[in-house]
Amino acid sequence: MSTREPARALAGLRVFVAEDEFHVLQLIEDMLVELGCAISDSVSNVGAALDRAAATQAQVALLDVNLRGKMIFPAAEILRNRGIPIVFSTGYGAEGIAPEWESCPVIQKPFAIERLQAVLTQVAPS
Amino acid sequence: MSQAEVASAVGVDVPGAGLVPLDDILLTEELWRRPRRPPDFAAECRALGKLADALARSPRTILQTLADTLLDVFMADSAGMSLLTANGKNFHWAAIAGAWSPHLGGGTPRDFGPCGDVLDRDQPLLFKHWERRYPYLAEATPLAEEGLLVPFYVGGKAVGTIWTIAHTRRRKFDAEDLRQLESMARFAAAAYQTVQLLDANEASRAALESREAAMQSKQLLEGIIETTPECIKIVAPDGTLLQMNAAGRQMIEAKEGDQVEGANVIDLIAPEFRDTWKQNHRRVCAGEKLSWEFDIVGLDGTRRQMETQASPIRLPDGMVAQLAITRDVTQRKQDDLKIRESEHRFRQLLQALPAAIYTTDPEGRITFYNEAAVEFAGRRPQLGELWCVTWRLYNPDGSRLPHDECPMAIALKENLPVRGAEAIAERPDGTRRWFAPYPTPLRDSEGRLTGAINMLVDITEQKEAERQRKLLIDELNHRVKNTLATVQSLVAQTARSTVDAREFHKAFEGRLLALSHAHNQLSQRRWSDAELQQLLRAGLEPYLIKGNVTLAGDPVKVPPQAALIISMAVHELATNAAKYGALSSPDGRVHLAWTTHANGAGAELCLSWREQNGPPVQKPSHQGFGTRLLERGVELELGGKTLVEFAPGGLRCEIRIPLTHEHA
Numbered sequence: 001m002s003t004r005e006p007a008r009a010l011a012g013l014r015v016f017v018a019e020d021e022f023h024v025l026q027l028i029e030d031m032l033v034e035l036g037c038a039i040s041d042s043v044s045n046v047g048a049a050l051d052r053a054a055a056t057q058a059q060v061a062l063l064d065v066n067l068r069g070k071m072i073f074p075a076a077e078i079l080r081n082r083g084i085p086i087v088f089s090t091g092y093g094a095e096g097i098a099p100e101w102e103s104c105p106v107i108q109k110p111f112a113i114e115r116l117q118a119v120l121t122q123v124a125p126s
Numbered sequence: 127m128s129q130a131e132v133a134s135a136v137g138v139d140v141p142g143a144g145l146v147p148l149d150d151i152l153l154t155e156e157l158w159r160r161p162r163r164p165p166d167f168a169a170e171c172r173a174l175g176k177l178a179d180a181l182a183r184s185p186r187t188i189l190q191t192l193a194d195t196l197l198d199v200f201m202a203d204s205a206g207m208s209l210l211t212a213n214g215k216n217f218h219w220a221a222i223a224g225a226w227s228p229h230l231g232g233g234t235p236r237d238f239g240p241c242g243d244v245l246d247r248d249q250p251l252l253f254k255h256w257e258r259r260y261p262y263l264a265e266a267t268p269l270a271e272e273g274l275l276v277p278f279y280v281g282g283k284a285v286g287t288i289w290t291i292a293h294t295r296r297r298k299f300d301a302e303d304l305r306q307l308e309s310m311a312r313f314a315a316a317a318y319q320t321v322q323l324l325d326a327n328e329a330s331r332a333a334l335e336s337r338e339a340a341m342q343s344k345q346l347l348e349g350i351i352e353t354t355p356e357c358i359k360i361v362a363p364d365g366t367l368l369q370m371n372a373a374g375r376q377m378i379e380a381k382e383g384d385q386v387e388g389a390n391v392i393d394l395i396a397p398e399f400r401d402t403w404k405q406n407h408r409r410v411c412a413g414e415k416l417s418w419e420f421d422i423v424g425l426d427g428t429r430r431q432m433e434t435q436a437s438p439i440r441l442p443d444g445m446v447a448q449l450a451i452t453r454d455v456t457q458r459k460q461d462d463l464k465i466r467e468s469e470h471r472f473r474q475l476l477q478a479l480p481a482a483i484y485t486t487d488p489e490g491r492i493t494f495y496n497e498a499a500v501e502f503a504g505r506r507p508q509l510g511e512l513w514c515v516t517w518r519l520y521n522p523d524g525s526r527l528p529h530d531e532c533p534m535a536i537a538l539k540e541n542l543p544v545r546g547a548e549a550i551a552e553r554p555d556g557t558r559r560w561f562a563p564y565p566t567p568l569r570d571s572e573g574r575l576t577g578a579i580n581m582l583v584d585i586t587e588q589k590e591a592e593r594q595r596k597l598l599i600d601e602l603n604h605r606v607k608n609t610l611a612t613v614q615s616l617v618a619q620t621a622r623s624t625v626d627a628r629e630f631h632k633a634f635e636g637r638l639l640a641l642s643h644a645h646n647q648l649s650q651r652r653w654s655d656a657e658l659q660q661l662l663r664a665g666l667e668p669y670l671i672k673g674n675v676t677l678a679g680d681p682v683k684v685p686p687q688a689a690l691i692i693s694m695a696v697h698e699l700a701t702n703a704a705k706y707g708a709l710s711s712p713d714g715r716v717h718l719a720w721t722t723h724a725n726g727a728g729a730e731l732c733l734s735w736r737e738q739n740g741p742p743v744q745k746p747s748h749q750g751f752g753t754r755l756l757e758r759g760v761e762l763e764l765g766g767k768t769l770v771e772f773a774p775g776g777l778r779c780e781i782r783i784p785l786t787h788e789h790a
Contacts, residue, residue: 021608022691022759027615044762066604068687091607092600110611
């Protein structure tokens, strides 16, 4: 595995991760660690996401749209209301996302670490 | 009493015997004895000229002109003309001038009067006081002192007399008067013939004209009646057929020359219609106009259905009969029946079809619907409703579709079939059905719009299938993308724990196949769940064949997510055991057993991995892929718990997974 310089812009960025597939979650976490980010929350279902959204210290949220057949949007709503920028990750493409979320970037799985770096850089608070 | 009446009253019934003899009232001989006055030819010529002129100008009044002239020429008191009547029994005073003029139109009997005497003796006669022999003439006043009569002839036959009368003794007729009167008699004959001719002409012309007119109008009427294709008949109050035209005779199957007049109509009426017919016949003869229907049975036994229009008609004898115009409606009735039967058949056909079908008139009012339409619409429409059998309509985009803009309305308004449309019908119970309408205008044989038929094909299932297919494709896409992401993760994590490509290849391939085995098992059951034992067998097959792994447990099904994690986790345990544990030595054994038991709200699966007879157990120096999966994966993805114990006798691993859980 290649090693890379932690991206300065993302160093220490606290990320809220919602992903129902363990292996994919593992991959994303590894990527975030590699990018120098901190994983503030890891959830694999909407119930857990709702529990954590209100109290999280995250600065950015990377949310899988569909967790075990349930839509992440109610949790995303809370995060948005708290001013936390959101990036959606999905296997469906942008089509499954309601128009009111169209300002949020969407990354399609599977994605390379560079793509993740780019969207996080795009949304991360400066 | 008029003179004519006097004359006819006496007539020939009164015998001449007992009365004054004829010769006693005659003094004809005296004419030659009396001094003869000199002839005035100029006056005579003037008189004849006047008569000729009158004959030419006004022949109708020539007889009266003659009488006036006689009076004038003879300086008589009365003058006139008597004509023998056609029956030869009387003389008729056809023209009179002077004192006797009030007696115009009177006359005397042929065989008992002066004129008759003149004809009998075939010579002029001079009478005096004829009332002595013919008492009835006493009524003809003033009385005649003298009367000179001359016969005149047509075709050698005496037909009348002309005469002059002196009512006083002042005027006595003489031979010159006789000569002049005989001369006038020739003219009288001519005048008489002229008048006769005129009368005859006029009479014959009038007769001819009226006869022709009558004939013509009668022929016309008869022609109309005879050629009318309807039966025209006149029926007497007692039911006797008085008259019937050719069409009627044909309807009752009368042969050429059959006498139908006089027959009783009732015999021709079919028995079950007779009472009604009689009743109506009575009403018509009493003055009502009626129309009704009945069957007749012809003389050859053919039954026909008739429609009659009957009116009362007064016959010349004053009797009121029934005049009827009757139509044979058998064919029309049969056609009507055929049409009704054909309509009935079509309706049955439409009723039997499983598709919702209805029809409308040209204005869009519903005229028919089948039960399938009722079922589809979820309501029973009223006949006469406009455009649709359905309750509410929506466009495919969900907006309301007014009934008067529906495909059926468009088809009718544009007189064109509509194809390819789709709409959603809402039933009164709120359920919605997708449908494809097929509205088609109906036209008669001349192309006029008579209405429309619409078939509503329920495409809800098809639409649902389309939706499902889209969902499936989306889901497949999602799964493929997630699986690729999982593979990406496997690559990354395997790369972390291997030192060269060969080792990576072997480790990665093992994990990929474990994932694939789980997919195979899930695919077999359409991703609903997987049979645990089969799942484990597929993953552990090489070891099961060697016999150093044993499986034990009840049949249990696990959800897809659990199947994937368990499959991968057991693969990691087996790989580890083959490298470092019980499966690395020939005597080593692994017992994999599972149980399910109730746990709170649902069931819990407990999987137990026990290694025996292996090399001494060493706790690994770092947390690898397998450990992370067993501990974090089971917990995060399945809400379960894993306990790994590096016991001296062999590794033990216990995995507990809730089977009814949000994760499941």
